[in-house]
Amino acid sequence: MLINQFDITIMIGKNIWLACLLFVALLGGRAANAFPLSNGDQVQCHFAHGDKQGVATEIWNTYRQPEERNPELGRAVAVMRLNSDGWPTIIIDAEAHKRNAKGSPAIWDFVYFHECAHAQDPSLGEIEANCAAYKEMSRRGLMNFHRMKDLEAVHLSMLMLPEEYGGSGLKLWHKTLECARKSDG
């Protein structure tokens, strides 16, 4: 009996050890199709449109040479594209994320929610996607004065932008704030 009890203790011990390993693996690894927010939360981009619903696919584009970047990214650090099956897919510049996610947490939270807004409604315009990102960050308590100023600075650094972005970073930012405040009240 003593031996059996000892065996059971070892078995329980092993299971706890396995559970710990699994926990560490879950913490250390990135969950499938999830994005790490600056507050440590892992978020997935749930969508439902047409005959499809689920979680948007994420592609973390890693590369050694700039030429190996996913051409869909263009000059962006992330884009949303529908794949050949019409499934929303968020392509993320993994190297840019590695470089500056810690230094510019608000920017990456914003980028993710902007692309997720496109995934949730592919017909959404750029100003609306920005507006949705701003509101989602506010809702999650990820917005404060300092973060708002960081986002503003990034927008103001973008001088000329295509018309769908309002024509300039300044206009895009103003229209984003206008939209976010309008739907606040």
Ligand SMILES: [Zn+2]
């Ligand atoms: Zn966009």
